[in-house]
Amino acid sequence: MSAGKAVLGLVIQRPGYGYQLEQRVKERFGSAQFVASSVYKALGRLEKDKLIRVVGGENLEATGDAERSRRIKYEATPGGVAYFRNWLRASSSVPLVREELQLRIAFCEPQDLPRLIEVIHGEELVCVAMLNEFQRSLDDDDTQPGAHEWSRLMDAAVNHAEAGFWDARIRWLADVRILLEGLREEAERRSTRSLRAVG
Amino acid sequence: MSEPLLSLEAVSKSYLRGRHEVRVLHDATLRLYEGEVLSVLGRRGAGKTTLLKLAAGLEAPDRGSIRLAGEDLTALSDAALSRLLGEQVGWVQSEGPRSRVHALDYVALPLLMSVSDREAYGRAEAALARVGVAECARQGWETLSDSERGLVGIAHAIARAPKLLLVDDVSTILGIRDTDALARLLRTLAKESRMSVLMTVSESSAALRSNRTMSLAGGRLSGPPDPGERRDGDVIDLSSRERLG
Numbered sequence: 001m002s003a004g005k006a007v008l009g010l011v012i013q014r015p016g017y018g019y020q021l022e023q024r025v026k027e028r029f030g031s032a033q034f035v036a037s038s039v040y041k042a043l044g045r046l047e048k049d050k051l052i053r054v055v056g057g058e059n060l061e062a063t064g065d066a067e068r069s070r071r072i073k074y075e076a077t078p079g080g081v082a083y084f085r086n087w088l089r090a091s092s093s094v095p096l097v098r099e100e101l102q103l104r105i106a107f108c109e110p111q112d113l114p115r116l117i118e119v120i121h122g123e124e125l126v127c128v129a130m131l132n133e134f135q136r137s138l139d140d141d142d143t144q145p146g147a148h149e150w151s152r153l154m155d156a157a158v159n160h161a162e163a164g165f166w167d168a169r170i171r172w173l174a175d176v177r178i179l180l181e182g183l184r185e186e187a188e189r190r191s192t193r194s195l196r197a198v199g
Numbered sequence: 200m201s202e203p204l205l206s207l208e209a210v211s212k213s214y215l216r217g218r219h220e221v222r223v224l225h226d227a228t229l230r231l232y233e234g235e236v237l238s239v240l241g242r243r244g245a246g247k248t249t250l251l252k253l254a255a256g257l258e259a260p261d262r263g264s265i266r267l268a269g270e271d272l273t274a275l276s277d278a279a280l281s282r283l284l285g286e287q288v289g290w291v292q293s294e295g296p297r298s299r300v301h302a303l304d305y306v307a308l309p310l311l312m313s314v315s316d317r318e319a320y321g322r323a324e325a326a327l328a329r330v331g332v333a334e335c336a337r338q339g340w341e342t343l344s345d346s347e348r349g350l351v352g353i354a355h356a357i358a359r360a361p362k363l364l365l366v367d368d369v370s371t372i373l374g375i376r377d378t379d380a381l382a383r384l385l386r387t388l389a390k391e392s393r394m395s396v397l398m399t400v401s402e403s404s405a406a407l408r409s410n411r412t413m414s415l416a417g418g419r420l421s422g423p424p425d426p427g428e429r430r431d432g433d434v435i436d437l438s439s440r441e442r443l444g
Contacts, residue, residue: 121419128240128414128422131403138407156379163404170403171242174416181417 003034003042008076008084011052015075018043022070027137030130030162040066043074051080105176113184120177124170131166134159202269203230204395205254205363210263212246212253213418222418223249227263229413230425231363236389236396238406241415247399250415251365254397255288256280268362285313289356291366295340295348302327302343302351303336306358313359326354330384346377350384357388364388366398370405382408 003025010016010024022039044065046052057072076084101123108116138159207229213222223246231237241247252258253265256272265272268287272280296305303323310319327333330350335343343351349369356364366385370378386408389396398409406412413422 121421124414124416124421128412131240131406131412132423135407135409135412153376153379156375159407160375160378160404163402163407167240167403170240170414170416174414177419178417 003032003038004046005084005087006032006034007039007042008046008051008080011046011074012076012081012084015055015073017057017073018069018071021074027134028158028162030134030137037066040069043069046080047074050077051083053077110183110187113180113187117177117180117184120173120180124173124177127166127170127173131163131170134162134166201232203232203266204268205229205231205397206264206266207253207260208264208266210253210260210265212249212258212260214249221246224253224260224415224420225418227418227420228424229420231395231397232426233362233395234389234393235411235426236386236398236409238398238400238403238409238412239415239420240400240403240406240412242401245415246418247415248367250420251290251367251397251399254363255284255290255365285359287362289359289361289364291349291352291356291364291369293349293352293367293369293371295352299339299341301336302332302338302340302347302354305340305351306355309355310358322358323354326358327351329357329388330354345372346381349373349377349381353381353384353388357392357394360392360394362394364394364396366396368399368401371401373405375404378405379408382406386410 006025006029007021010021010028016024018040021043022036025034025039043052047054047069052074054072055075101120104116104119207227210224210227211222212224213220215221227250229237229239239247239250249258253260254267256265256267256275259273267283270279270283272283275283296308300308303320306326307316307319307323310322314322324333324336327336330353332347332350332354335347335351338347340348340351352369353364353366356366364385370381373381382405385396385398388394396409398406400406403412411423411426413420413424415421
């Protein structure tokens with residue numbers, strides 16, 4: 001997922017200050033884990049490419065790029081809207097799977113199991129916490145007045161994608177942990193039997 | 200924070216399947232407060248229904264304590280437990296009635312033992328209207344759509360105005376629209392009636408309108424056991440992942 005597309009889509013939906021857009025990116029696309037600086041960089045790029053423009057805020061020429069982007073208000077240009085619509089209708093690219101934990105699992109040895117199980121359960125807890133954060137951001141949605149039925153359903157579709165991401169992640173981590181816990185128990189049973197045989 | 204309506208403290212539960220011991224819960228802690236919707240996410244066979252049975256006192260834990268409305272469920276007599284469940288707990292299941300009945304009869308059924316027929320049917324009609332399917336009252340269960348069955352199931356469970364609603368994975372066959380509508384309804388019911396909802400789900404999309412979600416897998420119940428609180432072991436600091444590794 002690109003921060004630029006996420007930000008442009010949100011500006012088209014509703015103009016806003018940079019700091020508001022950063023918050024909205026976090027609420028809507030939490031699983032992408034965009035950091036604030038990537039949102040402000042994206043705003044700078046979109047402005048330079050004339051896909052969005054400044055419509056308010058303070059005169060902040062002397063400040064840094066990120067601080068300026070944070071404190072000024074943006075709206076989409078007609079060119080930005082057209083660009084986004086074209087992108088929306090284009091074919092999706094297949095995301096790459098890059099996962100450090102997969103490498104750790106691939107190369108782990110039996111003696112690494114206790115630590116790896118702990119690491120994986122830690123990741124599970126982080127994912128469940130992220131899911132809870134996402135739920136909390138939806139609580140605020142409910143308070144927005146005049147939510148249109150169409151927008152509500154499109155939001156539901158997007159929210160299901162976000163939930164699906166955490167589902168898949170939590171499920172995979174739990175499956176691997178259960179597998180490794182089973183292997184650890186087997187190893188412990190074997191070791192107990194060997195000790196008995198020796199004794 | 201007030202006392203939880205339902206609490207499971209350090210609960211363990213396992214059972215034998217053939218020669219194998221299946222660990223459903225290991226040292227699990229969960230607290231549910233008034234007006235709160237808590238979802239437990241887990242795949243089929245993870246022990247979600249067993250968790251609900253434990254919460255309703257229908258199964259006893261191997262270890263740990265379970266309290267509902269201030270009562271220790273493991274210490275109650277069968278009669279006292281039945282009375283408590285009858286008064287305080289509603290259960291929504293994906294399976295409906297086994298015999299062919301109208302939706303209205305199904306919803307009125309649990310009320311008929313305690314109040315007059317007239318009152319039971321009056322409350323059943325109100326419950327169906329409350330969940331938005333008043334027009335299904337005279338329809339047979341077998342003619343209802345999946346989403347209508349889910350809603351009639353909720354009406355059946357809330358007709359007695361329980362304090363605790365247990366919902367067992369009812370969204371599995373619903374699409375995005377119906378799942379969202381059902382989740383919003385449960386949240387609204389909890390908010391308006393101060394009813395607490397413990398809901399099991401196979402997919403977290405069904406839990407998006409909950410106040411909190413925990414995950415159940417391999418006997419471990421993971422996630423915040425209290426609203427806004429985390430246990431010592433619940434590592435949230437993302438930077439700690441590198442340290443763990």
